[in-house]
Amino acid sequence: MTTLIALEHLRKVYGSGETQVVALDDISLAIDHGEFVAVMGPSGSGKSTAMNIIGCLDTPTAGTYRFDGREVTTLDRDARALLRRGQIGFVFQGFNLLKRTTALENVELPLVYRGVARAERRRLARDALAKVGLEGREGHSQAELSGGQQQRVAIARAIVTAPALLLADEPTGNLDSERSRDIMTLLAGLNRDAGITIVMVTHEPDMAAFARRRVRFLDGRILADERLAS
Amino acid sequence: MIGAAAVLRMALVELGRNPMRSGLTTLGIVIGIAAVIALVTLGQGASASITNTISGLGRNLVIVSPGNARQGGPPQAAAPFKLGDLRAIEREVSGIAAMAGVGILAVNAVLGNASYATSAFGSELSYLAVREWPLSAGRVFDEGEMRSGKAVCIIGQTLVRELFGAQDPLGVAIRVGGTSCQVIGVLSPKGQSIVGQDQDNVVLLPLTTFQRRLAGNTDISTIMVSAASPDLTTKVQEDIRSLLHERRRVPPGKQDDFQVNDLSEIATIVGGVTVILTALLGAIAAISLLVGGIGIMNIMLVSVTERTREIGIRLAIGALEREVLAQFLAEAVLLSLIGGLIGVALGLGLSYAGTRVLALPFIVDPLVVAGAALFSGLVGVGFGFFPARRAARMDPIEALRHE
Numbered sequence: 001m002t003t004l005i006a007l008e009h010l011r012k013v014y015g016s017g018e019t020q021v022v023a024l025d026d027i028s029l030a031i032d033h034g035e036f037v038a039v040m041g042p043s044g045s046g047k048s049t050a051m052n053i054i055g056c057l058d059t060p061t062a063g064t065y066r067f068d069g070r071e072v073t074t075l076d077r078d079a080r081a082l083l084r085r086g087q088i089g090f091v092f093q094g095f096n097l098l099k100r101t102t103a104l105e106n107v108e109l110p111l112v113y114r115g116v117a118r119a120e121r122r123r124l125a126r127d128a129l130a131k132v133g134l135e136g137r138e139g140h141s142q143a144e145l146s147g148g149q150q151q152r153v154a155i156a157r158a159i160v161t162a163p164a165l166l167l168a169d170e171p172t173g174n175l176d177s178e179r180s181r182d183i184m185t186l187l188a189g190l191n192r193d194a195g196i197t198i199v200m201v202t203h204e205p206d207m208a209a210f211a212r213r214r215v216r217f218l219d220g221r222i223l224a225d226e227r228l229a230s
Numbered sequence: 231m232i233g234a235a236a237v238l239r240m241a242l243v244e245l246g247r248n249p250m251r252s253g254l255t256t257l258g259i260v261i262g263i264a265a266v267i268a269l270v271t272l273g274q275g276a277s278a279s280i281t282n283t284i285s286g287l288g289r290n291l292v293i294v295s296p297g298n299a300r301q302g303g304p305p306q307a308a309a310p311f312k313l314g315d316l317r318a319i320e321r322e323v324s325g326i327a328a329m330a331g332v333g334i335l336a337v338n339a340v341l342g343n344a345s346y347a348t349s350a351f352g353s354e355l356s357y358l359a360v361r362e363w364p365l366s367a368g369r370v371f372d373e374g375e376m377r378s379g380k381a382v383c384i385i386g387q388t389l390v391r392e393l394f395g396a397q398d399p400l401g402v403a404i405r406v407g408g409t410s411c412q413v414i415g416v417l418s419p420k421g422q423s424i425v426g427q428d429q430d431n432v433v434l435l436p437l438t439t440f441q442r443r444l445a446g447n448t449d450i451s452t453i454m455v456s457a458a459s460p461d462l463t464t465k466v467q468e469d470i471r472s473l474l475h476e477r478r479r480v481p482p483g484k485q486d487d488f489q490v491n492d493l494s495e496i497a498t499i500v501g502g503v504t505v506i507l508t509a510l511l512g513a514i515a516a517i518s519l520l521v522g523g524i525g526i527m528n529i530m531l532v533s534v535t536e537r538t539r540e541i542g543i544r545l546a547i548g549a550l551e552r553e554v555l556a557q558f559l560a561e562a563v564l565l566s567l568i569g570g571l572i573g574v575a576l577g578l579g580l581s582y583a584g585t586r587v588l589a590l591p592f593i594v595d596p597l598v599v600a601g602a603a604l605f606s607g608l609v610g611v612g613f614g615f616f617p618a619r620r621a622a623r624m625d626p627i628e629a630l631r632h633e
C-alpha cells in the first residue's frame with residue numbers, strides 16, 4: 001500500500017500574542033490508499049483544523065503535507081483548488097448546501113466545475129442521491145429537506161465525483177442511529193468497493209467502529225492511533 | 231476553467247433565484263438608459279425640426295431689407311427698394327442662383343361671405359424658386375400675366391382651408407384687398423416659420439399686378455437672394471452690401487439704412503444651440519446612468535456579502551478564483567445589459583410619445599441606441615468587477631464559517 005496522506009510535524013497556530021491558539025501541535029500522520037480512518041477527540045481538539053489542511057482548504061503554519069507524494073503546502077490557491085476539484089470530496093461540518101437550490105443542483109455543482117456535460121451530470125447526481133436514499137427528493141431545496149436529508153445531500157455531493165479521498169467532518173452528526181448506520185454502511189461500501197480512502201471525524205464510537213483505524217486527538221496532538229482487526 | 235456558456239448559465243440561474251433583488255438592481259440602469267435615449271432622441275427631433283424650418287425658407291438664402299434693426303431706437307423710415315436695385319444686383323453680383331423682389335401688404339382675402347386676414351405677396355416667378363416652394367395644384371403665372379399685370383393669384387393652404395373648405399379653388403375669383411383676382415394655383419403646405427408665423431396664410435400675385443392694383447407704388451419690400459452654394463453666401467452678402475451702399479448713397483460715417491442677412495448664420499447658431507442642449511441633456515442622463523452603475527455595485531457588494539457561504543462552498547468544492555470572478559462579473563453584466571435593453575425599449579417608447587406630443591419628428595439614431603446598450607454592458611463590467619473580485623478572493627474556510 002502506498003501512502004496517500006503524509007503529515008509531518010504539522011503545526012497550525014491561529015492569531016498571535018495573547019490570543020494565540022495552537023490548534024495543531026506537531027502532528028505527524030500517514031494514511032495509505034484505501035484506508036478508512038475515524039478521527040475522534042473532544043471538541044476543540046483540532047479535528048476540523050486537521051481535516052481542512054488534509055482537504056487542501058487550509059495551509060499549516062509549519063510542517064509538511066504530501067498528498068499522493070506531492071508537496072501541497074507550497075501550492076498556490078489555484079493549484080490547491082484543482083487538487084480539491086479532481087481528487088477530494090468533502091462533507092463539511094454543518095451542511096453547507098446552496099440556498100434556494102435543489103438537491104440535484106447541489107449535487108451537480110462539483111461536476112459543473114469539472115466540466116462534465118449536462119446530461120451526464122444529471123445522471124451522476126441522480127445516482128449519488130439514490131445511493132444516500134434520496135430518490136424522489138431531487139427537486140427539493142434546502143428549506144424543504146430535514147436536517148438528516150440535508151446531510152445526505154452533502155454526502156451525495158462529496159461522493160458524486162468518485163474522489164480518491166473522501167473527507168467527512170461528522171457526517172452523521174444530525175442523523176438518528178438507524179440513518180447513521182445506513183450512511184456508515186454506504187461509506188464502508190464506497191471504501192471497500194470503489195477503493196475510496198475515507199477520513200471521517202466522529203464523536204460516536206458506534207460509527208467509528210465502521211472504520212478500520214482510529215486516530216484520537218487531544219489538544220492539537222495525536223493521543224492514540226489504533227488499527228482495528230477487521 | 232469552465233466554459234463561457236457554463237458561466238453564463240450559472241449567472242442566469244443565480245439571478246433567477248432572486249428575481250426581486252435582480253429587478254431592483256437593474257432599475258437604476260433601466261432609468262439611466264431610458265433617460266439617455268429619450269433625451270437624446272427628443273433633442274435630435276427638436277434640432278431636426280428647427281433645421282427643417284430654417285431650410286424651409288430657402289437654400290443659402292440672403293435676405294435684403296430696408297431699415298436697420300441693429301441701430302436701436304425706433305426704426306427709422308428707410309426708403310424702400312425699387313426694381314432698379316434688383317436689376318443692379320442681378321447684373322453686378324455673381325454667384326447668385328435665383329433672386330426675387332417681393333412686395334408685401336396686409337390684406338383681407340374675401341370669397342362670398344368668408345373673409346380672412348392674410349398677406350399679399352407681389353413677386354416675380356423666381357420667388358417660388360428662391361423659396362423652393364412647389365405648387366400642389368394648378369399652375370404658376372406665365373410671362374404674359376407677369377408682364378401685363380393680370381389679375382391672377384396663387385394661394386396658400388390656409389386660405390384654401392379658410393375660404394374654400396373642401397371646394398376646389400382653381401378658377402374661382404377671390405377679392406384680395408379690394409381687387410378681384412382668379413386663383414390659378416395652390417401652394418404646397420409649408421408650416422410655421424421660425425418665429426411661429428403661418429407661412430401658408432398667403433396670397434401670391436404677379437409683381438406688376440401687386441404694384442398697380444394693390445400697393446399703388448413701385449416699392450419692393452424685400453429682396454430674397456439664393457446663393458449658388460453655401461460657400462458663396464458670405465461673398466454674395468458682401469457684394470450686395472457694397473453695391474447697395476453705393477446706390478443708396480449712404481453718407482460716410484453713417485450706418486447703412488438697409489440690412490443684408492444670411493439665413494445660414496441663423497441656422498448655424500440655432501443648430502449649435504440645439505447641439506449644445508442635446509449634449510447637456512445627454513450628460514445629465516449619463517450621470518443618472520453612472521448613479522445606476524453605482525447602484526449595481528452597491529447591490530452586488532451586498533449580495534457578495536450575503537452569499538459568502540455560497541462562495542465558500544463553490545471555492546471549497548474546487549472553483550478557481552477566476553471562475554468565481556467570471557460568474558459574479560457575468561451576473562453584473564447580465565443585470566446591466568438586461569437593464570440596458572429594457573431601458574432602450576422604455577426610452578424609445580417615451581421619446582416616441584414625447585415627439586408625438588411636441589409634434590417633433592421621431593428620429594432614432596441607431597448609434598445612440600447601440601452606444602447606450604454597449605455602455606450599459608460596460609457599466610456592468612466596470613461596477614461589477616470590484617464586488618466580483620471581492621467574492622473571488624475570499625478564503626474558503628472563513629467563507630464557510632460565515633453566518
Ligand SMILES: Nc1ncnc2c1ncn2[C@@H]1O[C@H](COP(=O)(O)OP(=O)(O)OP(=O)(O)O)[C@@H](O)[C@H]1O
Nearest residue numbers: 014015021022023042043044045046047048049050
Ligand atoms: N479561524 C480560527 N481562528 C482562531 N481560532 C480557531 C479558528 N479555527 C479554529 N480555531 C481554534 O482551534 C482549535 C481547534 O478547533 P477545531 O475546529 O479544529 O476543533 P474540533 O476538534 O473540530 O472541534 P469540534 O469537535 O467542536 O468541531 C479550537 O480551540 C478553536 O477555537
Ligand SMILES: [Mg+2]
Nearest residue numbers: 047048093169
Ligand atoms: Mg470540528
